[in-house]
Amino acid sequence: MENKKVTTLEDRIPKLKEQRKQKANRRMIFYISFFFLLILVIIYFQSPLSHVQTIEIKGNQLVTEEQIIEKSNIKEDTNFWLVETKAVKKNVEELIQVDQVKVDRQFPSTVMIEVTEYVKVAFVEREGTYLPLLQNGETMPAISDGTVPSNAPVLIDWNKNEALQAMASELKKLQESIRIRISEIHFEPKENDSKRITLFMNDGYEVETRISGFADHMKHYPAIVQALESDEKGVIHLTESVYFNPFVKEEGKVENED
Structure with missing residues (x-):
């Protein structure tokens, strides 16, 4: 007759404790990582790194880059993620020389404004x-x-x-x-x-x-x-x-x- 190995409750308790400990450690690592990530995000949004660093203008001949940038209302301290492309488009299209405008945010800190001027x-x-x-x-x-x-x-x-x-x-x-x-x-x-x-x-x-x-x-x-x-x-x-x-x-x- 074969001998069957019998696992007693006493034998299983250490394994259960180890599994619970590992699960608790993983949960702790997740919370700590999330906390530090949240801190980094807050620091990023509060620092100049989140500001628009470059405004690229394309397609302009009759109107200057300075006029387009001024009309766009994008400042040196404007947050890159808070740039409203529709609002920028509407503002720049108020220039009498401009027919159409395309605005695009390019990560990490560039705003592209492409204009089509009237002939x-x-x-x-x-x-x-x-x-x-x-x-x-x-x-x-x-x-x-x-x-x-x-x-x-x-x-x-x-x-x-x-x-x-x-x-x-x-x-x-x-x-x-x-x-x-x-x-x-x-x-x-x-x-x-x-x-x-x-x-x-x-x-x-x-x-x-x-x-x-x-x-x-x-x-x-x-x-x-x-x-x-x-x-x-x-x-x-x-x-x-x-x-x-x-x-x-x-x-x-x-x-x-x-």
Whole structure:
């Protein structure tokens, strides 16, 4: 008959005590670790380590980094974890040059602000100065006195804000390859047409058209010029009907011949 080993209660008690002791030790280590971790977290949030250390700005050309940072309301002592990205986005988008903003927190202490600006479509002439005009119809502070812009059309005699915004919207839709061929755009409303404008082109032509449908009318300009004789300059009428009046010199004066 096999002998079966019988474990008595006296034999089991030491093992149970050891197991309870190990469990108590593990629990004690957990509490001590949690306590020290909590202390470290408190120290971190109270120290400059939790502050925003770097603000990176991307996509800006018309507005300075200083203006964006000031508008974001992020200070040197702003807690990295308390930066509200939606609030920063809303604040920066209040800048007239800014169309859209993307804000991202990058651990451990960097805030990334990426802006998409409105396109500069023209300059508005005001008392000898030139104000950059954005595609949303807003004007920026004047560039330096005496500097005549050459990389965008100059708008002259545009005193009505409503007409200026409409013109900016049309210029936004116009292909850049055509826009840079325009030297000046004069606002010349008539009694029977309050939207009439005259364009002076860099290639020597004049264009008479309207604000309404401007971009749609002007997209035909390159083909029209190509069809004309290269040495024959004049006025191209681009409205409901398209026709051309060459310049004719008479007694030293330049006139239009109907």
